[in-house]
Amino acid sequence: MEQNPPEGLSSRDRILWAAASMLGEHAGSALSVRAVAARARVSTGSLRHHFPTQRELMETVLPMLYDMVLPEDSIHESSIPPRERLIASLQRQLAPSGVDQRPRDDWRLTFERYIKDEPTEAVRAEYLAIDRELHRRVEYVLTVLENEGSLAKGDNARRARFLLTVVSGLSIAQVFPNEGRLLQNELEVLGTAVDWVFDAQP
Amino acid sequence: MEQNPPEGLSSRDRILWAAASMLGEHAGSALSVRAVAARARVSTGSLRHHFPTQRELMETVLPMLYDMVLPEDSIHESSIPPRERLIASLQRQLAPSGVDQRPRDDWRLTFERYIKDEPTEAVRAEYLAIDRELHRRVEYVLTVLENEGSLAKGDNARRARFLLTVVSGLSIAQVFPNEGRLLQNELEVLGTAVDWVFDAQP
DNA sequence: ACCTGAACACCGTTCAAGT
DNA sequence: ACCTGAACACCGTTCAAGT
Numbered sequence: 001m002e003q004n005p006p007e008g009l010s011s012r013d014r015i016l017w018a019a020a021s022m023l024g025e026h027a028g029s030a031l032s033v034r035a036v037a038a039r040a041r042v043s044t045g046s047l048r049h050h051f052p053t054q055r056e057l058m059e060t061v062l063p064m065l066y067d068m069v070l071p072e073d074s075i076h077e078s079s080i081p082p083r084e085r086l087i088a089s090l091q092r093q094l095a096p097s098g099v100d101q102r103p104r105d106d107w108r109l110t111f112e113r114y115i116k117d118e119p120t121e122a123v124r125a126e127y128l129a130i131d132r133e134l135h136r137r138v139e140y141v142l143t144v145l146e147n148e149g150s151l152a153k154g155d156n157a158r159r160a161r162f163l164l165t166v167v168s169g170l171s172i173a174q175v176f177p178n179e180g181r182l183l184q185n186e187l188e189v190l191g192t193a194v195d196w197v198f199d200a201q202p
Numbered sequence: 203m204e205q206n207p208p209e210g211l212s213s214r215d216r217i218l219w220a221a222a223s224m225l226g227e228h229a230g231s232a233l234s235v236r237a238v239a240a241r242a243r244v245s246t247g248s249l250r251h252h253f254p255t256q257r258e259l260m261e262t263v264l265p266m267l268y269d270m271v272l273p274e275d276s277i278h279e280s281s282i283p284p285r286e287r288l289i290a291s292l293q294r295q296l297a298p299s300g301v302d303q304r305p306r307d308d309w310r311l312t313f314e315r316y317i318k319d320e321p322t323e324a325v326r327a328e329y330l331a332i333d334r335e336l337h338r339r340v341e342y343v344l345t346v347l348e349n350e351g352s353l354a355k356g357d358n359a360r361r362a363r364f365l366l367t368v369v370s371g372l373s374i375a376q377v378f379p380n381e382g383r384l385l386q387n388e389l390e391v392l393g394t395a396v397d398w399v400f401d402a403q404p
Numbered sequence: 405a406c407c408t409g410a411a412c413a414c415c416g417t418t419c420a421a422g423t
Numbered sequence: 424a425c426c427t428g429a430a431c432a433c434c435g436t437t438c439a440a441g442t
Contacts, residue, residue, distance in 0.1 A: 011406075032434065032435085033434080033435060033436085034435095042407075042408090043407065043408045043409060044408090044435090045406095045409065045437090046407045046408070048435090048437080049406065049407065052436090053435080053436080054435065054436090111317075114378055115306065123379075124379040127378060127379045128380075128381065131378070158390065161387060161390065162390075164371075165372055165391045166367055166368055166371055167371070168371035168375060169366075169368055169369070169371030169372075169374075170371075172374050173367065175317045176317065176329060176333070177316060177321055177326040177330055179330065188360065188363065188364075192360075192398065192402075196398045196402075199402070200394075200397065200398075200401070213425075213426080235415080236415085236416095245427045246416090246427090246428075247425095247429095248425070251424085251425065254417090255416080256415095
């Protein structure tokens, strides 16, 4: 149970390491200040010095976790568990440009171009092409996992439709008013969707 | 701020009155044992005697509140299979006003009010209240299914978060350009999500 | 600047003791 | 059976004090 942080790390990095390792073990569960501080071998005060609120800690740690598996080719890195690779690849579709003000701008453009008014045939075709590309990418990732034996053979088109609906719901949630549990919620919901892909019997 | 319960009520009913009135005032905020007990003018121990856990209190109070709002709901018609009832109830959230041109208008208003610009605190609170109400309704439906034994006991808040993310993704898909498989796709994806709820082992 | 640990104001739950 | 209130083991945050 008791784990020690790697040596030679700064306090701040030990805190991040502790938080990341705890999230890795039990994703979605809330991190308590004292538990993280204990594993990082620092005081709660030190933790609060680097991360004034628990939310700031989460918002620093979670993007780091994603960034670790973000590169496209990481889908082939079989050192990373298949579940995490699929989550990372979906996360890429969800937040291709960061977690700041950008999602709102993205949605504003998207809304104005494809939704606000009945689109022209050309605009319609453009959107359908983008949408197919998204599906193609997810299906590709699923195929890779199938081929290496991590995932049971199944209807990958259907799986992709389901996963991308979830991603779409999470994406729009990013720009609605929310109560600050956004990233935790994303992790939880994506994890649930991915569990279905891996566990459902066809 | 200090309110007194109606006279002549039993302790148990004063507790329910207190919890209901607090949910009504500040919907969504968690109910603390001590706050409810104080308003009900009983001790925390008495509250725990009637409601051994905070969850049991919530699960007694919430259905009471709902029955006041939506008494007619096919969710209780046990002649219909539980899976279908859950799907039907989610479909109601998805398309409360029909499946024609309306979704586009709905989304246009929603987008303009809550997303386009950084909302004021009042608008933000308004959205959060609506969102919590949606979650509460789904949780209520899940509770009904649990109580009749159709659904394994589980974390209904988490289940609702997942289901409503899926509903949200389907809702925005209604207004994007599509290839006409919309309804088929909705049923497939909703079915998948509902399967997870019924089949996943916790 | 970085860090400590006590202190504060919460939380849900448990329980010996009363009626 | 019903009720009390103290006690326990948590939580996030604040802060005077050290280096």
